[in-house]
Amino acid sequence: MKLLVTGGAGFIASNYIRYALSAHPDYHIINLDKLTYAGNLENLRDIESSNRYTFIKGDICDEKILEGMEFDAILNFAAESHVDRSILDAQPFLRTNIMGTYNLLEAARRRDCFFLQVSTDEVYGSIEKGFFNEDSPLLPNSPYAASKASSDMLVRAYVETHKLKAVITRCSNNYGPYQFPEKLIPLVILNAVNGKPIPVYGDGMNVRDWIHVTDHCRAVDAVFHRGAPGEVYNIGSRNERPNIEIIKLILKKVAEILDLDEAGLMDLISFVEDRKGHDRRYAIDPLKIEEGTGWKPEMSFEQGIEKTIEWYISNKDWWQRIISGEYMQYYNTQYGERLKD
Ligand code: NAD
Numbered sequence: 001m002k003l004l005v006t007g008g009a010g011f012i013a014s015n016y017i018r019y020a021l022s023a024h025p026d027y028h029i030i031n032l033d034k035l036t037y038a039g040n041l042e043n044l045r046d047i048e049s050s051n052r053y054t055f056i057k058g059d060i061c062d063e064k065i066l067e068g069m070e071f072d073a074i075l076n077f078a079a080e081s082h083v084d085r086s087i088l089d090a091q092p093f094l095r096t097n098i099m100g101t102y103n104l105l106e107a108a109r110r111r112d113c114f115f116l117q118v119s120t121d122e123v124y125g126s127i128e129k130g131f132f133n134e135d136s137p138l139l140p141n142s143p144y145a146a147s148k149a150s151s152d153m154l155v156r157a158y159v160e161t162h163k164l165k166a167v168i169t170r171c172s173n174n175y176g177p178y179q180f181p182e183k184l185i186p187l188v189i190l191n192a193v194n195g196k197p198i199p200v201y202g203d204g205m206n207v208r209d210w211i212h213v214t215d216h217c218r219a220v221d222a223v224f225h226r227g228a229p230g231e232v233y234n235i236g237s238r239n240e241r242p243n244i245e246i247i248k249l250i251l252k253k254v255a256e257i258l259d260l261d262e263a264g265l266m267d268l269i270s271f272v273e274d275r276k277g278h279d280r281r282y283a284i285d286p287l288k289i290e291e292g293t294g295w296k297p298e299m300s301f302e303q304g305i306e307k308t309i310e311w312y313i314s315n316k317d318w319w320q321r322i323i324s325g326e327y328m329q330y331y332n333t334q335y336g337e338r339l340k341d
């Protein structure tokens, strides 16, 4: 089996490639990645010399990029993925997430190959009470979520119109090793370690449902192997937490691990202006994937967050190269002034 994995130099797909190469010794994986600010080949250093792995630098929007390439399935992880960036400039989101998905769907249609779209629970919008299931309406609130909902609609249309064998997964918020430090959990860990203010949007009571990236990768793999073509599967681990609770938990653990003053770390918490259109709560029901594929999350949040904090603390070289580059320029321009308040 030869898989084309897109966005493999990013957070989730690099974890997926590592997982799939080890879980399926007969698989070959081609990683197609444009290497945007979020793509980092260091995420795959340990497997890059495998003769079952090939890296191709390329853009999923490039109509010619897949010419002559052979594969049995496309797993599309590539995307612009950060909500805050989509608020500042939605154009790259529309281009990659919509046009890029369209380009890959066309390639899959021409070859009649299997297609798995890695989507997000954010397409459903915000929910005050209860849980979204796969039949809930798509009500995206951020340009990021709207671009992902659009690509989901295209996948659906290719299933209905061209009978493409495709599935969609919609996962909740991921955390774990190799996550780019613009997202909440790595940002809090790094700012705690570096003694920098921790920006909490609004009142800190927005709720996300957190899943360890390894459980997400196992779920994608389960849907790829055992999901029914044409279906959508929500992925989550029933682990809802308000942001402020996560932040305090991380600060407590960092203090314990590095033997730092916990109260001093708590003082880094800095309430800032709320994100525009900030979704209050995400919560999905993962019953369909559990019953349909036998998948279940394995990592408890307590264990996962501790392992993640330890990973960031022991992989300083990895994140130092990131925060001394283009990302910090973006971060300081966007948030520097606000953090001084
Ligand atoms: P990421 O931003 O860490 O990585 C994205 C990768 O895609 C990068 O390597 C980047 O270089 C690549 N890429 C971007 N544009 C490209 C293009 N035009 N052509 C080829 N490659 C391109 O993202 P992530 O957090 O790993 O998310 C991966 C996927 O999972 C996304 O589709 C995202 O919507 C989805 N998702 C993420 C989460 C989460 O919590 N991070 C949750 C649910 C779903």
Ligand code: TYD
Pocket (backbone or CB within 6 Å): 082, 083, 084, 173, 182, 183, 184, 185, 187, 199, 200, 201, 202, 206, 207, 208, 243, 275
């Ligand atoms: P994020 O990691 O950007 O994921 P998403 O917006 O896709 O859920 O943010 C998670 C939550 O944390 C979200 O409610 C916004 C909040 N947040 C902060 O309060 N401060 C921050 O610096 C960041 C990046 C996020």
